[in-house]
Amino acid sequence: MTFWILAPIMVAAALGILFVRKAVHAALLLAVVMISLAILYAVLEAPFLFAVQIIVYTGAILMLFLFVLMLVGVDSSDSVVETIKGQRALATIFGLILGAVLVTGLSQVTLGTAVGLEEANTGGNIEQLANILFSRYVFAFEATSALLITAAIGAMVLAHRERLTPKQTQASLAAQRMRDYAEHGLHLGPLPAPGVYARHNAVDTPALLPDGTASPSSVSRVLVARGVIRSGPAFADHIDEVQRQLGQHPATQDAPVEEDNT
Incomplete structure (x- = not known):
């Protein structure tokens, strides 16, 4: 029952992230998705994932992004000017490689017989989760860490801006203050x-x-x-x-x- 209630809400919020124009609204919709996912973890008797989803992802990382967006402000219009040469070509190549990897991985997925939550959590949910994560799925764990590093590098690339004007020095600032005083009568010193x-x-x-x-x-x-x-x-x-x-x-x-x- 919980899944059928939260699933439509999560899908609607995820679609809203793609179509809203303001970054703050997208962050709020992402918080709805994360909180709903945490509730599903709790229903599936996964307390560790529930706590991590609420404390780390929703309570720390996402709220930090939301506060930064609200304090700094982001314009809804996106810049289409490339600040790095060959940026679109590299993005296309790596996007195709990522798509090929995803298709290959999904084609090799095999669904085994469900064993039930009691058998899966034998010895403790956290202990069994660590055992599976660092044994059978260690490659996926390392690939996820590489994906997060790639996302961080991509964020730095998107935030990169070329300096179009030379950096102002103390002498140029003083000369500008003198010109402002001569032309507009502005005060020379600080306020x-x-x-x-x-x-x-x-x-x-x-x-x-x-x-x-x-x-x-x-x-x-x-x-x-x-x-x-x-x-x-x-x-x-x-x-x-x-x-x-x-x-x-x-x-x-x-x-x-x-x-x-x-």
């Missing part, structure tokens, strides 16, 4: 740091210019749009209070100091 008003020093407090006005470039435009920028007059009372506590307020400086005769 001013947030200002200090009495006991407050934060990113939502603008810096003061020499004439006493607030510098709009010292605070983030996001904070300006939200309307959470602090102003100097709002801290006038706090400044007076601190000056009184330190004895620097004009009213306290003019008052006579009482002597303590005790």
